[in-house]
Amino acid sequence: MSLTIVIGRGHSGTRAISHTLYASGVFMGNTLNRSGDKVPPQAMYDACRVFSRHVSWQGGLDWDFASLNEMPIDAEFQGLLDEYLADVIGDRSSRKGWKLPETTLVLPWIVRLFPDANYIYLVRDPRDSILGGHKTDDLADFGVTYPKTEDLFERRAISWKYQYDLVEATPKPARWLEVRFEDFILHQDRELTRLEQFLGFDLGRIIVRPDSVARWRNAEVVPDFDFLRPHFVDMDNV
Structure with missing residues (x-):
C-alpha cells in the first residue's frame, strides 16, 4: 500500500x-472540494488546536517546536486524526493519500505516525501565497500565539513564516520531495518526471495555468516583509 x-x-x-494524484487513480478521500482538499475538515482543525497547546511561543516570530518531535502524541489528537482519516485508512486502494493545507500545522506528529508515507511539500513565492485569504491566516483560530497585528498582509505573512519554520523544524521522513509551484506550472513535464520517479508510478497530466505564476506583479498592493524576502522566487531563473 502506498500512502501519499x-x-x-x-x-x-x-x-x-x-x-494530479486524483487524476492518476490515487484515492484521496470520499469527498473532495474544488481545491482538492479532503473534506469535511473539522476533525483535523480540532486536531490542530490540540497540537498547538504544545507549541511554545518565544516572543516575536519565534516558536519552540523541539518537544513535539519527542513527547508522547496527545491521545485526543490521535482520536481526532483517526476521525478525519477514517475513509482513507479504511479504503482498500493500493494507492491513497490526502491533501489539506492544515495538515502542515501538525506535521511533526503526522511524520511520526506515518513514517513510511510519501510526503510532497509544495512551496511557492510567499508574495503569491498571501495575496488571497486562507483559513490559516489568523493562527489564533488554531490556538497558536503570535504577535497581534491589524495589518492583514502582515498576519498572513506571519502565518506563512510559522508554517515554514514548523516544516523546517520537523525531522524529514525517508520519503520526502519538495516541489516548487512555479516549476510545476512552467515545467510540468519535468516536474512530473521527478514525481513519477519519487512515487514509482505514472501520473496523469492536468491543465495548468501559467498566469497563476507571479500574480503579485499585477497586484494593487504587493506584500513585502523582510522575513519573507529570502524566499522570494527570482523568475529570471525559473
Whole structure:
C-alpha cells in the first residue's frame, strides 16, 4: 500500500498535486472540494488546536517546536486524526493519500505516525501565497500565539513564516520531495518526471495555468516583509 501526503500552506499550489494524484487513480478521500482538499475538515482543525497547546511561543516570530518531535502524541489528537482519516485508512486502494493545507500545522506528529508515507511539500513565492485569504491566516483560530497585528498582509505573512519554520523544524521522513509551484506550472513535464520517479508510478497530466505564476506583479498592493524576502522566487531563473 502506498500512502501519499500533500503538505504546504494554503495557496501554495497544493491543489495542483491533489488534482494530479486524483487524476492518476490515487484515492484521496470520499469527498473532495474544488481545491482538492479532503473534506469535511473539522476533525483535523480540532486536531490542530490540540497540537498547538504544545507549541511554545518565544516572543516575536519565534516558536519552540523541539518537544513535539519527542513527547508522547496527545491521545485526543490521535482520536481526532483517526476521525478525519477514517475513509482513507479504511479504503482498500493500493494507492491513497490526502491533501489539506492544515495538515502542515501538525506535521511533526503526522511524520511520526506515518513514517513510511510519501510526503510532497509544495512551496511557492510567499508574495503569491498571501495575496488571497486562507483559513490559516489568523493562527489564533488554531490556538497558536503570535504577535497581534491589524495589518492583514502582515498576519498572513506571519502565518506563512510559522508554517515554514514548523516544516523546517520537523525531522524529514525517508520519503520526502519538495516541489516548487512555479516549476510545476512552467515545467510540468519535468516536474512530473521527478514525481513519477519519487512515487514509482505514472501520473496523469492536468491543465495548468501559467498566469497563476507571479500574480503579485499585477497586484494593487504587493506584500513585502523582510522575513519573507529570502524566499522570494527570482523568475529570471525559473
